[in-house]
Amino acid sequence: MKWTYTIQTEGLTVEQLLRDEWRLSKKQVHELRMAKGILDADETPIRWNEPLAAGTPVVIQLADTVSPHVPEPNPDVSIVFEDDHLLIACKPKGMPTHPNDPGQSGTLLNGVLGYVHAHGGTYAEHVHRLDQGTSGLVLFAKHPVVKNALDRMLEDRQITREYLAEVEGNIQKNGGTITAPIGRDRHHPTRRHISPSGQPAITHYSVTARRKGTTELRLTLDTGRTHQIRVHLASIGHPITGDELYGGAADSAGTYKLHAFRMTFIHPFTGKKLTAQN
Structure with missing residues (x-):
């Protein structure tokens, strides 16, 4: 290109x-x-x-780069923003962000690649990920140069991601910051927990609504640890509704209520502020 x-x-x-x-x-x-x-x-x-x-x-x-993953048409994958360099897609709940094994399909990356291939492209790579049970916006690079630039921006916290969550119970404060390091739970293959020897993690939250038995929150992260929001909210006694892995009661739909709804950053090549929302 x-x-x-x-x-x-x-x-x-x-x-x-x-x-x-x-x-x-x-x-x-x-x-x-x-x-x-x-x-x-x-x-x-x-x-x-x-x-x-x-x-x-x-x-x-640039020489064309071909992704090693399988392109797959998927009507459940919606594109929220796109230009020549990057795109932002909305991931449904229950869909993995990317393949973990060669030849795996059914992930958001496979669907995005299917879209890119249908429009004459050959490459797409995710810049960050969402847990399988979390829905919302995921940023993709459409060539390796912008992938490199976006990776650095993510490391430097120049990409702001905002989330909406519903948690169990009534959070007394209207807002706050949770600062607690997160590490692997050696008793469970996927779970994380608060650990003094874990990686630093900072989550900011504000209350957007109070309902009978639950509180709705808007959240932003200073760090991007695995399961960070889920671990932090559970650590203050308010697990996300439906998040059984972290102590939440089972939801009737079998899912937990966490959605990445907004993303804001300065485009590395145009210099313009870009905000996407879903």
């Missing part, structure tokens, strides 16, 4: 653009250099250490 990027900062070099602005890996920068993948407006290779004027168009040319 090929696209044009306009230099935003006076005197920026191609090397600085890739290494400092987009924060690509050393391997990816090296591959782009060897492939002469950065061109000027006439599609002539640019000198990587030459300062460029703000407003200079730079053409990025």
